[in-house]
Amino acid sequence: MSLFDGITDYLLVMQKTFTRPVKFKTIAKQVIHEMYYLGVESLPIVCFLSLFIGIVVMIQIAFQMESPLIPKYTAGFITRVVIIYEFSPTIMSMLLSGRVGSRIAAEIGTMKVTEQIDALEVMGINSASYLILPKIIAFVLIMPVIITFSIFSGLFGGYLITMGTGEIPTSEYFYGLRAFFTPFEVTYALIKSLFFGFIIASISGYYGYIVEGGALEVGKNSTKAMVQSSIFIIIFDVILTQIFLG
Amino acid sequence: MIKVKNLVKKFDDKVVLDSINTTFEPGKVNLVIGRSGSGKTVFMKCLLGLLIPEEGELYYGNKNFYSLSESEQKNIRKEMGVVFQSGAIFDFFDVEGNVRFPLDMFSNMNNKEKIDRVNFCLEKVNLQGTNKLKSSELSGGMKKRLAIARAIALNPKYLFFDEPNSGLDPQNAVTIDELIYNLTHEFNTTTIVNTHDMNSVIKIGEKVIFFYEGNLWWEGSNDNILKTDNKELKDFIFASSLAQKLLETL
Ligand SMILES: Nc1ncnc2c1ncn2[C@@H]1O[C@H](COP(=O)(O)OP(=O)(O)O)[C@@H](O)[C@H]1O
Numbered sequence: 001m002s003l004f005d006g007i008t009d010y011l012l013v014m015q016k017t018f019t020r021p022v023k024f025k026t027i028a029k030q031v032i033h034e035m036y037y038l039g040v041e042s043l044p045i046v047c048f049l050s051l052f053i054g055i056v057v058m059i060q061i062a063f064q065m066e067s068p069l070i071p072k073y074t075a076g077f078i079t080r081v082v083i084i085y086e087f088s089p090t091i092m093s094m095l096l097s098g099r100v101g102s103r104i105a106a107e108i109g110t111m112k113v114t115e116q117i118d119a120l121e122v123m124g125i126n127s128a129s130y131l132i133l134p135k136i137i138a139f140v141l142i143m144p145v146i147i148t149f150s151i152f153s154g155l156f157g158g159y160l161i162t163m164g165t166g167e168i169p170t171s172e173y174f175y176g177l178r179a180f181f182t183p184f185e186v187t188y189a190l191i192k193s194l195f196f197g198f199i200i201a202s203i204s205g206y207y208g209y210i211v212e213g214g215a216l217e218v219g220k221n222s223t224k225a226m227v228q229s230s231i232f233i234i235i236f237d238v239i240l241t242q243i244f245l246g
Numbered sequence: 247m248i249k250v251k252n253l254v255k256k257f258d259d260k261v262v263l264d265s266i267n268t269t270f271e272p273g274k275v276n277l278v279i280g281r282s283g284s285g286k287t288v289f290m291k292c293l294l295g296l297l298i299p300e301e302g303e304l305y306y307g308n309k310n311f312y313s314l315s316e317s318e319q320k321n322i323r324k325e326m327g328v329v330f331q332s333g334a335i336f337d338f339f340d341v342e343g344n345v346r347f348p349l350d351m352f353s354n355m356n357n358k359e360k361i362d363r364v365n366f367c368l369e370k371v372n373l374q375g376t377n378k379l380k381s382s383e384l385s386g387g388m389k390k391r392l393a394i395a396r397a398i399a400l401n402p403k404y405l406f407f408d409e410p411n412s413g414l415d416p417q418n419a420v421t422i423d424e425l426i427y428n429l430t431h432e433f434n435t436t437t438i439v440n441t442h443d444m445n446s447v448i449k450i451g452e453k454v455i456f457f458y459e460g461n462l463w464w465e466g467s468n469d470n471i472l473k474t475d476n477k478e479l480k481d482f483i484f485a486s487s488l489a490q491k492l493l494e495t496l
């Protein structure tokens with residue numbers, strides 16, 4: 001399947017998902033369930049990874065800051081910028097595409113090969129909408145929450161280093177976190193998280209929905225879901241950076 | 247009644263169904279038989295509107311299904327009950343949730359009526375008391391029966407079964423056949439069953455059509471199928487060594 005065919009197919013599935021969708025009442029419960037399943041259950045790993053990235057970033061910076069000409073608070077500043085601009089919204093989303101994307105694709109793909117999707121269609125239910133829409137809504141809503149947790153965990157990781165090494169004083173670190181801060185930085189991170197949440201949930205939903213065959217194909221498409229989501233996250237990272245910061 | 251006229255279904259250039267004509271009457275078990283790959287599932291999916299054939303017409307009563315609007319099709323869909331080959335049990339619901347789902351989506355019943363209907367359907371398939379079991383806790387035979395309970399929830403006029411006995415032991419298979427037969431006669435449904443199980447053919451095949459390489463090769467019933475002199479059908483019926491042994495001793 002060429003990339004172009006893939007995109008047309010994806011758009012067709014999305015069109016089906018959003019035109020004449022199922023009533024929100026029928027999927028409300030599902031949305032809540034997915035927010036928990038895809039979102040809340042991802043928080044421990046998200047916080048864990050972010051914490052260590054914060055730690056690593058700070059250690060790296062502290063090592064590079066031998067020169068007395070560079071003010072110590074720069075460490076806090078750089079950590080903040082790295083975490084808020086790129087690590088939490090972008091890299092974290094790519095990691096999440098592995099966890100969340102493959103789950104979505106495997107779940108919907110299994111329903112496809114066990115004819116559960118046919119069973120919905122036969123009843124006259126828009127199966128794409130019934131299955132993919134709650135996941136998209138839930139994940140887009142929960143993504144800003146996940147990314148916020150990630151940001152705080154990352155910055156907390158940096159703080160731990162100031163406690164542990166004494167290389168960078170804690171007060172300098174906190175000063176750096178606030179230096180030249182504009183609230184737009186956070187807005188920007190959250191906007192990105194909305195886009196990336198949509199990319200992950202919709203692309204993975206699509207790859208699940210088009211599975212033909214059996215367990216083997218479900219596995220293959222789960223992997224494709226993860227890889228394609230990551231690629232589109234990077235592409236949109238570039239586009240969004242151009243739009244908002246260019 | 248379901249009537250099929252000149253139905254042709256292709257995948258790319260490969261003709262899977264070649265100009266099928268037939269009629270299925272209410273209150274009868276209609277069997278579609280044929281080897282694996284002969285087009286039974288594709289045919290059923292065309293009848294359900296899950297696949298759209300390249301040519302031909304399909305009538306539910308006097309309505310030409312493929313030319314109906316989506317909402318008119320939906321009205322007919324509410325009169326269909328379908329049991330897919332894998333059972334297609336919704337694994338995000340428990341037993342009760344599966345049977346209740348069509349009621350929630352399409353009926354105006356209140357909660358008490360729904361619960362009564364669910365229990366009625368579960369009883370019909372001998373699954374009473376299993377309401378809260380998860381689909382992973384069911385055996386193969388139970389899943390098939392649950393699928394049947396869900397299929398009859400909305401009191402359908404048309405019942406479809408794709409290989410209902412596949413993967414079941416002979417005793418469970420007989421139970422399912424009896425269930426299909428009894429439901430058909432009790433509720434006067436137009437019932438269509440895909441199968442390659444000769445036991446079912448003999449037991450419940452009030453009308454039998456035989457698919458061979460995409461063609462409707464033979465049409466008859468369990469009364470006359472064993473006496474056929476159609477070579478391809480004979481090869482199909484007497485394929486098993488048991489049947490061959492019997493044929494030799496006769
Ligand atoms: N989606 C599809 N695309 C291409 N070929 C298909 C598709 N579905 C079924 N076929 C082909 O149609 C033929 C009939 O299949 P099927 O109806 O499943 O047979 P069966 O009688 O075993 O149910 C097979 O040769 C199968 O490969």
Ligand SMILES: [Mg+2]
Binds near residue numbers: 287288409
């Ligand atoms: Mg089949």
